[in-house]
Amino acid sequence: MPERKSLKLPIVLAVVMIAMLIALIVGWVFFTVPGSDDDQPGLSWAAMAIGTTFLAVLLVGVILYLALSIKAINLTSRQQNFIDSVTHELKSPIASLKLYLQTMDRRQVTPQQQHDFCRFMLEDVERLDLLINHVLEAARLERRADDKERCQVAVDQLLELCARNVCLRYRLSTDIIQLDLDPCLLDAAPVDLDMIFRNLLDNAVKYSADEPQVVVSLRCESEGWLVVRIRDNGPGIPPQLRRKIFGRFVRLGKELEREKPGTGLGLYIVRTLIKRLGGKIRVDSPDSGTGTVFEVQLPGGRATGGRQGDEEDRYEPEVLASSTGEKL
Template sequence: MTVEGVYLLEQLQTPALVVSRGQVRFANSAAQGLLGAHIIGQDVRIAIRDPKAVAAILSDTGGLAQVTGLSTGGSVWEVDCRALSPTDRLVSLYDLSERVSVAKSHADFVANASHELRTPLANVLGYVETLLNPKAGGDETVRNRFLGTIRHEAQRMQALIGDLMSLSRIEAVKHEVPSDQIDLVALAHEVVGEFRSGGQVSVTANCTDAVIAGDRGQLSQVLRNLIDNALKYGKPGGAVMVSVEAASTGWVLVSVQDEGEGIPPEHLPRITERFYRADTSRSRAAGGTGLGLSIVKHIVERHRGRFDVESRLGAGTTASLMLPLKEV
């Protein structure tokens, strides 16, 4: 291999190997970082322990193969082998992990959304068909009960569609850094005012204002979602406390705390996943879509912040977000 060829392959960020007569003769820095420097001089069947990839590399014409677990357990790589001469092969390795992961996430998302819509839709159709029966439809008590169920299921679908649209809008602007000046203390009082009818929600703050660069509509949605969750899953009639604490470190902490039963620890790592529910039957009965905390997480990440949920069984749950204060 020429000096110019070695130089060019070294400039690539893509892992690349030159295999001659079944042995690895050259590996650029990216390939050594992926497979280890010891692969130079090794039999390619040892360097890349995958039968399909080895078959493509050792074939007369080269070819493509997909390899799993080359870098980490769940990684997916494409091995692209080109014949340079009867004995020499150029092998390029392309990381497909993110593409495969995104495709799987989209497929799972569509499957979950379809399932979530299918259940209430089936209930609506079932009750409508029953009401079309003169015996059931003619009984006012039965009719009113069934119509109430139909309305509840229709509202579930409406809420789910609303949350799906919210996620879509959030993802469309996730790479755009928000720039409006938002006072989180004033915003917290404003949003809590929407829940004051029950007298359960209160606000405390360690400062008169806490200004950040943000999207007002999205931050309002975060607070509504967290307060709504605290009211739904907290202790019936229990207090919900919203606090805003600005720190000298340049961050502001916003917390929403309830006095509910708490969340079992095994569920905490997954509660921001789309459609994940710690208590499926209770969530659906309360009108939850399984998307609320996922929406919160996406919005907080867009604002360059961090979102966390702490909970102890019997001692309630605290959802908190840390956001950078606007530099003066």
């Protein structure tokens, strides 16, 4: 996460503007009153020119100070939203865990109930783990070097795994995510790609309509670009807000009035990781006019003829676990 903004610049700017204002008033009084006679007209013009220059600089300083103040207020508001969302995201699973543990401790439960409780508690732990990973990853992004281990990743298989994990998290049928994937390889850190696509798929399902329908396509273009498009059937994002959503702590609307959980860090992490990989991400509306399309473009993609490969360092996404702890 970027370093905290220093208050040095606004303070220095305010002090300089106050000093210039005092100098302007004193200078005009000093030059205007004695120069009321017509013996030195050039001096009056010089005083007028200096005063006008000082006034112009003051106006620029006031505008700059106002812009910095608005930026600071917006950042404070986003941070407050972030604190509200994290507080809610922490309290909800903890309260759920406490309830299940108290029930198991105070009552006789059947083996089937115990199994169900353990599964629900594991989902709550997964939710906490995801939240903590988001916060820690956002804090490390701006400072860490690109030192994660890279290998040949089968992106089509990774997308399938991410889609299954997201459906498991929301307890939805895997049919809601339609996959149209060409076999493609990409030299990248598997953890980074997993975080990128899991965040985008999670958002697509979370912000879709009551009956989510998500379409994911993967293509390797001739220029070596790997292109992933994720389309949902949600309400969409207004064009004027599409650039804003990739900022830190940004969530549209007021935090306490939202029904969807989140921290405002997911898309910030996605954009930063994609930039580190030399790629691009853009947001658009589908031809139907409803929903949102996220398009990810990553360089270095390579089409393959099938699922088999002879790369020694090829990444096998099957080793990842689902949100229920079962190997996929």
